[in-house]
Amino acid sequence: MIPRYSRSVMTDIWSPASKFRIWFEIEAHACDALAELGVIPADAAKTIWEKGNAATFDVDRIDEIERETKHDVIAFLTHLAEIVGPDARFVHQGMTSSDVLDTCFNVQLVKATDLLLDDMDKLLVALKTRALEHKDTVTIGRSHGIHAEPTTFGVKLAQAYAEFERCKARLLQAREEIATCAISGAVGTFANIDPAVEEHVARAMGLKAEPVSTQVIPRDRHAMYFVTLGVIASSIERLSTEIRHLQRTEVLEAEEYFAPGQKGSSAMPHKRNPILTENLTGLARIVRMASVPAMENVALWHERDISHSSVERMIGPDTTVTLDFALNRLTGVIEKLLVYPENMDRNMNKFRGLIHSQRVLLALTQAGCSREDSYRLVQRNAMKVWEQDKDFLTELLADQEVMAALSEQELREKFDIGYHTKHVDTIFKRVFG
Numbered sequence: 481m482i483p484r485y486s487r488s489v490m491t492d493i494w495s496p497a498s499k500f501r502i503w504f505e506i507e508a509h510a511c512d513a514l515a516e517l518g519v520i521p522a523d524a525a526k527t528i529w530e531k532g533n534a535a536t537f538d539v540d541r542i543d544e545i546e547r548e549t550k551h552d553v554i555a556f557l558t559h560l561a562e563i564v565g566p567d568a569r570f571v572h573q574g575m576t577s578s579d580v581l582d583t584c585f586n587v588q589l590v591k592a593t594d595l596l597l598d599d600m601d602k603l604l605v606a607l608k609t610r611a612l613e614h615k616d617t618v619t620i621g622r623s624h625g626i627h628a629e630p631t632t633f634g635v636k637l638a639q640a641y642a643e644f645e646r647c648k649a650r651l652l653q654a655r656e657e658i659a660t661c662a663i664s665g666a667v668g669t670f671a672n673i674d675p676a677v678e679e680h681v682a683r684a685m686g687l688k689a690e691p692v693s694t695q696v697i698p699r700d701r702h703a704m705y706f707v708t709l710g711v712i713a714s715s716i717e718r719l720s721t722e723i724r725h726l727q728r729t730e731v732l733e734a735e736e737y738f739a740p741g742q743k744g745s746s747a748m749p750h751k752r753n754p755i756l757t758e759n760l761t762g763l764a765r766i767v768r769m770a771s772v773p774a775m776e777n778v779a780l781w782h783e784r785d786i787s788h789s790s791v792e793r794m795i796g797p798d799t800t801v802t803l804d805f806a807l808n809r810l811t812g813v814i815e816k817l818l819v820y821p822e823n824m825d826r827n828m829n830k831f832r833g834l835i836h837s838q839r840v841l842l843a844l845t846q847a848g849c850s851r852e853d854s855y856r857l858v859q860r861n862a863m864k865v866w867e868q869d870k871d872f873l874t875e876l877l878a879d880q881e882v883m884a885a886l887s888e889q890e891l892r893e894k895f896d897i898g899y900h901t902k903h904v905d906t907i908f909k910r911v912f913g
Contacts, residue, residue: 513680574673611637695784706774713767737816833872
């Protein structure tokens with residue numbers, strides 16, 4: 481997590497000040513519930529709230545205490561006692577550190593997810609806008625990087641829209657999965673704290689009570705969450721890679737916006753490089769990197785060990801901050817993307833009709849030729865285009881075996897570009913409704 485690839489609205493969630501404020505709220509809500517149960521005095525719960533809310537937690541002081549105690553939650557509670565006074569003895573009644581740490585972590589993940597969902601909505605708007613703009617902009621589809629058959633640039637973007645809609649649905653599910661709270665004591669049995677306290681804190685913090693915790697919230701939830709972020713990162717990379725390929729000099733069908741005064745190379749003044757989508761490709765790797773350690777965190781010893789803790793202190797902030805930045809950057813790329821229909825048309829016709837080979841193949845089979853003979857006839861003429869720079873239709877018209885099966889009019893009909901885009905409206909209706 482570095483400033484270059486961070487937005488403050490997300491990094492603020494993971495700041496020490498934010499974390500300690502959430503810790504306080506968890507403890508204070510627990511005190512409210514304990515007061516209702518008659519475990520602690522109501523006046524004490526009120527004092528804890530009043531003095532804690534009025535305070536600014538001193539991060540340096542907490543760090544100073546932790547250097548002695550070697551325990552972050554105890555350091556915080558000690559500092560809170562300095563602020564609250566004698567009533568602080570009622571804080572953390574029947575609770576264990578993980579009750580605070582795990583509940584806080586999930587609160588932070590939920591807050592981060594809400595930002596990511598907002599990011600996703602903005603990206604979807606940009607993709608839909610540009611897809612509708614280029615619904616009928618015909619371009620060549622490629623398989624293995626080689627010309628296949630015509631599609632439209634709008635269909636390419638509609639595919640990305642549908643993919644990110646699925647990503648959003650997965651992220652919503654991941655939010656649901658992660659939004660749990662545990663205030664259940666040392667091994668999750670509520671031996672020293674009433675389950676009603678957990679239910680109260682969960683409601684107050686916008687979470688659900690964890691059905692069965694040990695000393696920690698089960699880490700399968702977190703594994704699913706971080707894997708979901710990894711899938712979203714992969715979708716970002718897929719679209720970024722498409723743009724990078726389309727920006728290559730010999731293709732140049734689409735291009736990242738190049739701002740006035742922008743420089744592409746320290747050595748070559750002519751350069752306009754796809755630096756944003758290259759950057760997104762790299763950032764996607766960082767987000768995906770968290771998936772494996774998150775899954776390895778599931779298998780903790782017995783009711784708890786802390787092998788997961790160091791991992792989550794890094795991957796929680798790093799993945800959410802990075803993904804937030806990446807989604808916003810990708811949205812900007814799509815909004816400002818330069819599209820060159822003339823180059824698309826030029827590239828599509830570069831091999832002089834080859835893109836219609838399947839239509840000719842099917843026409844020959846429908847005219848009575850075997851599939852094997854049809855393939856042979858089409859391929860032998862197609863190879864002349866590849867190897868001798870011939871025109872595909874001209875070669876077919878000169879092939880006696882082909883013309884014995886098809887009339888000239890029937891053959892020419894197979895070279896209609898519009899044939900390939902006749903169901904674009906159907907695709908858009910499926911995607912956008």
